[in-house]
Amino acid sequence: MDVEVTIRVDGTDRRLTVDTRTTLLDALRERLGNTSPKKGCDHGQCGACTILLDGRRANSCLALAVAHDGAEIVTAAGLAPDGQLHPMQQCFIRHDAFQCGYCTPGQIVSAVAMLREAEAGWPSAVTMDSPDGGADGGPVRLDADEIRERMSGNLCRCAAYANIVPAIEELARR
Template sequence: MDTEVTLRVDGTTYTLGVDTRTTLLDAMRERLGITSPKKGCDHGQCGACTILLDGWRANSCLALAVAHDGAEIVTAAGLAMDGNLHPMQQAFIEHDAFQCGYCTPGQIVSAVGMLDEVDAGWPSAVTAAGDAEVVLDEAEIRERMSGNLCRCAAYANIVPAIAQVARS
């Protein structure tokens, strides 16, 4: 028996019936045709499925759709506004921060969410205890993005792309 849920994805509201075991990733990809979040490991280890869930980073492969009825979801496709790329999307292009591109939507969404977490004052394992301000150097960015893997190893360009946006 399906349970009805309402999800707002990239500004559009959808109501659909889902099995209680259906993840947000599967609901978006298989039921709604939203393919920006990718299914990589399906275990929350690679970050290819990263979305902003009610404003915060989440692995959509681990989140059950029924647990997020009424949620606001933003994917990489929903970051662009009025036909203009989000600054993070533009930075990834300028820095050639992708190779095959499979992880790129998750990387971009995660980077946007990570910058919001820094703005909110969330510490990381690299941040020194009691630091008044987080310095987004290479080590800090790498730590905060460690949940997003790139099999092509484009990190040498991903980190500078994120740093560019952080500075602006």
């Protein structure tokens, strides 16, 4: 069965007709030609398909397009309007935080959302294990352990983590 949906992708409203089983990932890539989110595992385990869905990071391979009619979606491409790179994208380049680049868009989108979550005081397993309990609701200090924990849903087959974490740390310190 086909259903008509409207999604706002990287600032542009897009109306399309999709089968009810179509994931956001497939709608973005196959129907809209947005190849920023990648199809890695197609099971929500690698994070290559990470997008911002209504401001929160999500694995687009696990989200059905029909369930997100009217949603606001931002991909890594949408973080760089008019060719002006997002500060996180600049940090990834400066730190050479990629090798093959396949996971990079998902890593960057996830890192941008993670910084927002930490600023909002959202705890993680590392935060909760800290001496102060991390329960004060204030911004979370992002050290390497905290960043690794918060980015654990994004895998890199090339193991560029040694450069990914410092790239995120640079922006987190600003």
